[in-house]
Amino acid sequence: MLDRAVPPVIKPFGRLTLPAMERLTLDNGIRLNVYDHSFQDVSELLVLAPGGVVDAMGSPVASMLVPVMLDGSRSYPDSALSDMLEFNGAKVIPSISDHFTAVSLRMLNSHWDKLLPVYADMLFFPQISERSVDTCRRRVAQGAAIAMQRVEYKAQKALRDLAYGAEHPKARMDTPEAVEAVGREDISAWHGKVFGDNFVRAELFLSGRVTPGMIDDINHRFGTVKIESSLCHPPYIEPFDTTAPVECFVESPGALQSAVRVAIPSIPRTHPDYIMLRCAIVALGGYFGSRLMTNIREDKGYTYGIQAGLLGAPEGTFMEVQTSADNAYVDSVLEEIRREVVRLQTGDFTQQEMERLRQYLMSNLAQHLDTAFSIVACHVTERVSFTGPDYFERQFRAISEMTPQSLGDVARRHLSLEKEIVVVAGGRGQ
16 A cells, blocks of 8 residues: 655656657748647647847837737638637637747647638738727736836836846837837738748747648648748847946835845856856756745745846846845845855755755756647747757756756856846835
8 A cells, every 4th residue: 555654756867858850841941840749639830930029129019919910810800710719629829039929829630620721811811900909009008007016017127227228129118108109000010020021031830649631731821921031130139238237226105015136147048158057046046945035035034935047148148036025124135145146156055955956957857848739849949049959958968967066166157246236126114
């Protein structure tokens, strides 16, 4: 009989490998990536097109496009589009990043023939009516107005201005005024850029239980799209104009809590130390058992939650710490964050902490291998984040090889408090 008082044996992970995708080319030169592996008759088709928030110069138009597209198309006007998707149990999943727009369709294979034409029509011939634009505009503007009242928004906006440069597209955040300024013509023009001019550099990803007929259907719907390479717009890559070191306080009268942000400029994703530095920052504040959580939340009780992450982009990279705390604790929180960064640089990891960290990182990596959809999502992330096709393998190698010394060394080399950006938004507490 199973003795539930005895914990199960924990075994280390074996070698983790990201399965490759079959790379095909449609008749018009567009790349189709295929991963055929599923025990169920389900599939996902994802279109990844160049053009994201930064390429739109920070305009809300980038995030407003797909919601408007879902409101109707040429052959399926108004609610006919959403009715077709809902009736057939399909799900459209949009994802907008700095330099890409991704739209995926998940469906039962039995509905493939009915839904593929709907999906293609939505992508290439959206209705973009005044009514749908107005509805989307009101919703996004209301959300922006509510967000702007929060100290978290104020702190993040101030941090972006300092870290990226006030005029950089990545520094811009939605405001009601910016959203209200977006018109039907703006969304139509942005659609023409992403799913028209830039489509020559688009990629398609098909996963699940794949049949040869599906590939033929995709070639018929997407391989016949006329593309013109001379119209393609390159990604807008502008290096950050960082102000550091600096401390900034954003007054928010009446706020009982303050939002705290700490950032340190660091190395680009192309640097050989990048993945090891990411592992060190996970140890600092990337999971529930991290040093910042253990010290500042559990031991001191200054905050309910605190996290740290390494934010890499083609334009630059930052380590960022985020938290909120009672106004009276802000100075103590900042002192403890700095203390933990310095302690990280010493490499004083115990064997128990190293094992916990390694298991967490390996578990996260293994999650990408759960399903055909998650495997393809990992491949898509490599494209979107400009990390290269061997990023998964390099992560596995770094996690396997990391030691207290390697974590401490990389933190000393690339996390300098002399370049610290500190932003606090809230009230003056005692």
